[in-house]
Amino acid sequence: MSQEICIRTENLNLFYGAFQALKNINMDICGREITAFIGPSGCGKTTLLRCFNRMNDLVEGCRSDGKIYIKGRDIGADTDVNALRREVGMVFQKSNVFPMSVYDNVAYGPRTHGTKKGRLLDGIVLESLKKAGLWDEVKDRLNKSALGLSGGQQQRLCIARALAVEPEILLMDEPTSVLDPISTGKIEELCGELKKRYTIVIVTHNMQQAARISDKTAFFLLGEMLEYGATKDVFSDPKNEKCERYITGRFG
């Protein structure tokens, strides 16, 4: 099972001021798979995820060392972050649809990157909404404010919005933690669908979810990656004792 490595970190350390949030992370994430990050709150999952599209640049007092390669290319200081973020899409824990129409939300990314033509945009919007499994639900209200959608729909709209810039990697930070079970089911299904074309990294608090949908699982604790491997191995036979205790629900 030799697969292309899509994201690689080398000796990655990250600090918020004096606090070290990530400790020497070395990991390879494979393409066209779902990789799940699990671990108790505050262990650094979100932080690591945000390294992959350099969103931590926006955080005051945050600095890191070590290297991150996306598809073999170093994303250090002189990368064009906007181009990087176009390639590495992100879906946030709390859906953050813009206060615009459904259409404009999805078209935001392509427009930002220079797609002006109406016909072309229409096609992209349609495609993205379909991929996100939202088309049927919103096709009659494309020009209505996106804020009127339900929570689950808003989250899927965020996914559609991310897909519209044609990324290769999709980062998802607890995308279902504030959703009801039905919406959660839909998004999990969607992930299974999307992994045929995209590399997905998903942070989740929900062990069942990680076990259900992911191919690889990484367990973090206090900024360290203690376990990383095929999901079925991690869940059936964890090597790390703390990971085992976490998975069996004895802490965290």
Added chain:
Amino acid sequence: MSKRPWKNVIKEGFFKAVFGTAAVFSILAVVLIIVFLIYRGSPALQKIGFFDFVFNAEWMSDSRDTYASEVSGSYGILTMIAGSLYAAAGTVTVGGTLGFFTAVFLAKFCPKRIKKPLNQIINLLAGIPSVIYGFFGMRVVVPLLGVFSANGDGSGILAVGIVLGIMITPTVAALSGASIEAVDASYYEGAAALGASREQAVFKTVVPAAKSGIFASVVLGVGRAIGETMAVVMLAGNNAVFPSGLFSSFRTMTANIVLEMSYAGELQAGALAATGLVLTFFILVINLCFNALKGGKMAKKRTAAGRKANPFGRYFNRACQKTRFSASPLYGQNPPKEENYVNNKPAKHSNAAAIAAVGKYVSYAAAAAAVFALLAVVLFVLINGLPHVTGELLFGAFNYGGAPSIAASLLATAMLIFLTSLIAFPIGVFTAIFLAEYTVKGGKFVRLIRLTVETLGGIPSIVYGLFGMIFFCGILNMGTSIIAGCLTVSLMIIPTTVRGTEEALLAVPDSLREGSYALGGGRLTTVRRVVLPPALPGILAAVILGIGRMAAESAPVLFTMGASLKPTPTGYRSSGTTLAVALYALAREGAYVDEAYATACVLVVGVLTLNIISAALGARLQKKLSGGGGIKAQSK
């Protein structure tokens, strides 16, 4: 993932530079104002002696005095420092009490149905120009008080206190109300669960928890009273003596500047500039107190969720949030007051409950009095003025001596608003964009800009007038002209524009910015396409409020644009009288009372209309961000 494209880097850099330049301008303005006041004031202070100037109680200015000649007059402002403090004390006694109890009523006892309209009315009335209050005071309050005065003259501290008190009531009520509303509901519930009556819970638990916010609002009222000029000049009597009773005539520092500036000689003008310096010093100290009370500097770190667009601003929200976490009688380390509740006697029968119940009725009465007084001011002007708003008054030709027409003033006001808007709003909005969107790192430079903007916002309007007269009219040789007025008023409008715009921008949740960045939108794209559209109604509201202030303020244009009724301006180099100044001139002359009423009427209607539009736009911002309004797609 290529290297950064240079075109984008340059574009981003260019706009950042534009926004940054605007911000630097604000610093320059403050520095200029302080420097030129010192430049004008210090020779006079040297000649008079600083100690003598501040601690001598005799003011007998002589316009023939120069820096070279022997001093024949005497220049001590102690009586005026005292006068300003007396005015503040009177104002706060009336306005603080009315405002506080009105706030308690609105927040805790007011029936839901009338709460919102009542709040709106009170906020609206906060925008009435101070000349209108002065005019109302002259025509109504002073004659009424004259009945009780020994010499039959009702002007003096009492009149000033009452009128300025009414004037600051909306501000105090709004700010106190915001901090009372921000007290966590659990406080009230905790007290109620211990058997406290509603009144007790409100006055013993909720109000103490909000006290720093309430004090802050009163301190703000003190600042407004000390900085107020026009209404005071119209009501104080203006003799430079220590006030000896409620009806005794007195003079404030602000009044001193207004009264003598227009004919001041060399040394005298210097002494007036020095008065402005002392006045500014007082205001800055008061602002420091206010800032300390409301919880210090604006926090640098933003919280992504839940920042509501509050009309009184995030500056104040911070204070309210802070009180919520500070020690309280119920949750804090100091629980002495609990005893009242814990004893098993039914609380209703205790003395404390009776006192608290009185507090409730006082709140009812205060709210009624406040609304009555504020409406009285407006209705008085409208009823007396409307019948005299004639075509002749509005559009008649200007003639010296004959019946006055305000056509020239309308034109001058419009010219002032036009040019000032062109200068002040871009600078103000850009500064705010720089502060809100380009300063994640929160460095020294940013804090400096923020501090200067707040300082600029605290300087009383008469000091702007003084500065404008020295700098624009004098040093830049513009003379008394509309352009000088525009530049002066611009300086005054910039800080409020910055503040209003920044609040609108910060009301846009950070999660939206992150969403845009994550899609590869750069900073400029994010600001333009994600932040500005929802913030636009809020920014417009700030702009329209600014226009209202341009029309309302008279102190800054009195000496820079023209103090008496002038013929129709022919351009920006000619002098002109704004509506507010025209009202001041007509009211003080006393010859054309009907015309004065009509002018006041036009002014009030204009300013209130602008304030209504501004409030409506502010409400739209809130709705837009909370998902109420459907926004049309631009394409498809």
